[in-house]
Amino acid sequence: MSQRTWNNPLRDERDKRLPRIAGPCGLVIFGVTGDLSRKKLMPAIYDLANRGLLPPGFSLVGFARRDWADQDFGQVVYEAVKKHARTPFREAVWDRLAEGFRFVQGSFDDDAAFDKLAATVKELDELRGTSGNHAFYLSIPPGAFPVVTKQLARSGLAKANNPEEWRRVVIEKPFGHDLASAHQLNKVVNAVFPEESVFRIDHYLGKETVQNLLALRFANQLFEPIWNANYVDHVQIxxxxxxxxxxxxxxYDGIGAARDVIQNHLLQLLALTAMEEPVSFRPGALRTEKIKVLEATxxxxxxxxxxxxxxxxxxxxGGQKVPGLLQEEGFSKDSxxxxxxxxxLEVNTRRWAGVPFYLRTGKRLGRRVTEIAVVFKRAPHLPFDATAxxxxxxxxxxxxxxxxxxxxLRFGSKVPGNSMEVRDVSMDFSYGHAFTEASPEAYERLILDVLLGEPSLFPVNKEVELSWEILEPVLKHWKSAGKPDSYPAGTWGPDSADKMLARDGRHWRRP
Structure with a gap:
């Protein structure tokens, strides 16, 4: 199956500043009635259309058990866009986009529904000019992946009709709940779609700042010489x-914070922080370096x-009294x-040997924040008085x-005055102040990359399975370690988290 992306005749390849525009294509969303679809996917599709990055004939098909007609589905999309879209609403853009909306009613085990979906896709190829290019977004529980992928194979939807067409599948996390289930899930999906046609969504990798981490490291001479164990004391993510x-x-019950966030988001951030410079930013080269890091972690x-x-x-x-987890609806008192x-974690490479990487995540903490903190070693000698x-x-x-x-960037600076007193100060760079254009939402970038066949930001089988290998020993220990420690809502976690750093003479940053 060919994975060639569409060559946009309007783009001069000599000018890399021109936007990437998807070629003729359509998107089918399974789980279209869920929160992810309404709050993220539908608004992202509209925003892409509003920015001129989707083809005029782009088509969106929803698949669910609801008894909806095409216009009912259109109204759901309309309400989601009006409420959650990032860019201004424009009637002309909406009208053109809405012409390509279709809805197919059915359950995942309904052969007739998938046959109707296949007929709908074929009709869109003829009426909308989608040219046989379709992506299938599985915004559904992982347990439903096997039946849906098998139905896509049975109905012929997973297979392109000729080398010029493409079919792709998009998978949301979680990618299994342990190494064995992840391996089995990959096997099920790859039985229908080859690995180059599988796009595993990790929305953090679509964020501008995450991508800018690569620019920070490899476009500047300033940081790379000190980005190693000679100068770095530890890293907190x-x-x-x-x-x-x-x-x-x-x-969430039975999944937990480590499986929900550390296995995917935080280990991907670690890989990008610790990886060596790739020979290019082609997908294969980037993945090679990330896999090397995960293998060494x-x-x-x-x-x-x-x-x-x-x-x-x-x-x-936030000034309000909130319940604990065991008082939340649906959670057992013994959870x-x-x-x-x-x-x-440790990364056993020459660059990072001896540098601990501390990863943490939690609910009901002091504030909402995601950050990577590279903390450097202290200066070997300070020619100042201790009080300074x-x-x-x-x-x-x-x-x-x-x-x-x-x-x-935090560093020491002299305090104004007659005496030599040094204190921490910060130099700050903010996207909102430095650039006039607003950053696109992560799902905008990732959906566009799927339609373009650009896989750089999507983890492959090997990355998923290595991440589970890293986390599983900890999960096995916790399973036999009794109940988790308690911490009050609005704080920064249990006392045991502070102790794990204090034993090394360190402490957590307070963002």
Whole structure:
């Protein structure tokens, strides 16, 4: 099956600044009634159309059990776009986009529904000029992947009719719940779609700041010479949320923070932080370097000292009293699901030997923030009086992924006055202030990349399975370690998380 992307005749390849525009194509969304579809996917599709990055004949097909006609589906998309789209609403753009909306009613095991879907796709090829190019977005639970992929194969939807056409599948996390299930899931999907046609969505990789990490490292001479164990003391990668889990028990209970966030988002951020310079930014070269890092990454033990897990209790957040996890609807009073997870990793390469990587994530923490903090070693000698530097910490470069996208560099500077007193100051770069154009949402970038056949930002089988290999020893330890520690909502996690760094003479950053 050919994976060639469409050559846009309007783009002069000599000018790389021109936008990438998708060629003739359509998108089918399974799970179209879910929150992800309404809050992220539908608005992203409209925003892409509004920016002129979708072809005039682009088509969107929804598949669900609802008894909807095409116009009912169109109204759902309309409401989602009006509420969640990033760009201004324009009637002309909407009218053109809505002409390509279709809806197919059915369940995943309904042969007749998939036959109708195949007929609908064929009709769109003829009426809308989608040219046989279609992506299938599985915004559904992983347990439904086998039946849907088999139906796509049975109905002929998974197979292009000629080498000029393409068919692709998009998969949302979680990619399994352990190594064995991830391996089986990959096997099921690859039985229908070859690996180059599989796009596993990790929406963090679509964020501008994450991609800018590569520019920071490899477009500048300033940081790369000190991006190693000779100068770096440790690295902290944090994803903190201030929300709880009300209404999400069906998804989250039994999954936990480590499986939900560390296995995918945070390990991908680690790989991009620690990887060597790729020979190019072609997908294969980038993946090669990420895989090298993941192969060299191991959890540090003993896990009773080097990891922490917690479960939020009731407390105060944002001036409001909030319940603990065990009081949330749908959670058992005996639930051992962690809402906070922190682990210590080592990357056994010449560049990073001896540098601990601390990864943490949690719900109901002090504030919502995702960041990568590279903390440097202290200067080997300070020619100042002890009192002149008592407030001086360690230099740090902090990459803020969300919500305030940008970077902060912390260093020591003299305090104005007659005496020599040195104190920490920060130099700050913010996307909102430095650039006039707004950053696109992650799903805009990722959906466009799927339609273009650009796989750089999508993890492959090997990356997924290596990530599970890294995390599984910790999960096995926690399974036999009893209940998670408790921490009050609105704080920064359990005491055990502070102790895991304090044993090495370090402490967590307070974003």
């Amino acid at each position: 944090t994803m903190a949320e201030d929300i709880g889990l009300g209404g999400r028990a069906g998804y 191991k959890p540090v033990g003993p896990f009773g000292d080097t990891t922490a897990r917690g479960q939020y209790a009731g407390g105060w957040q 051992t699901t962690e809402t906070y997870a922190a682990i210590t 530097t008592e407030e001086l910490g360690q230099n740090a470069l902090v990459v803020r992924v969300q919500p305030d996208e940008g970077m902060t």
